[in-house]
Amino acid sequence: MGNWNWDNIRLYVITGENYHPGRAMLDVIEQALQGGADIVQLRDKTADKDELLRKARSLKELTRHFGVPLIVNDYPDIAKLADADGVHLGQEDGGFAEARELLGPDKIVGVSTHSIGQALAAQEAGADYIGVGPVYPTGTKPGRQAVTTAYVREAAAGVRIPFFAIGGITPANAAEVLAAGAARLCAVSAIVGSDNPRRVCEAFKAQLTAAGEHGGAAVRRIQLNGAERTVAAATVEELVLQLGQQGKRLLVELDGAIVDRSVWPEAPIREGASVELIHFVGGG
């Protein structure tokens, strides 16, 4: 497990180079780290082992610079050779005991789970964290049945080790996952497939911070520009961040009154609030 403080590891980004043709993987992940990603996984289902090792070594240099752990998907031997911080194994990958033996007690071993039974078995076996998913159907794991937020609820109630909700999670549905009790989120396409990975990570982090360490604390149903929406924001400032609107020329109307930007950090978003975000359109 090493000396990582899991309280501060809440946003997990996984590489997915097919989602950003023409952009270098290291640049995309660096932007995610600048946006607050707390843990990185190298997942590459097509590279051969030499290439994987090269990628793992270059990612390790980057993650070391940001002080966050690097996990290698599927291959404990590559994790060892690259001096990565751990490995992630799925239910079909097996080899948990061998991975622990190879990497030692100080490295992280994470396990995918799709049911509470698998979660409790991984916890019992000594996993450092588990993945809980896919929460929603996702093109990153096509054909894999979604476990829905029902399993997130079960994990929140029954699992003691850190768990990351994964699968089809975006800033737009994260509040629902947090409301189900998740305190940690993991994403591939929503982050690395975005034009602005940094902004997406900031949006996720704002929701995680607002939800608190047990998840769900600041989840509210509001009317946002006339449509019902679940958000994880206690204040106008947090809402703007979560929606990825920070830095934009924006007016916020809360329950019919314009909220001055200087009081956004204190202006509370209550359950049932009506919020209008009005953008200024640049002109000549």
Ligand SMILES: Cc1ncc(COP(=O)(O)OP(=O)(O)O)c(N)n1
């Ligand atoms: C954090 C995290 N959770 C789940 C997975 C999926 O692992 P697995 O089921 O082995 O599938 P592949 O990713 O290997 O296709 C993961 N990689 N990371």
Ligand SMILES: Cc1ncsc1CCOP(=O)(O)O
């Ligand atoms: C690897 C994996 N395991 C369960 S869901 C998933 C894919 C998550 O990717 P995305 O965030 O793009 O849905």
Ligand SMILES: [Mg+2]
């Ligand atoms: Mg796997």
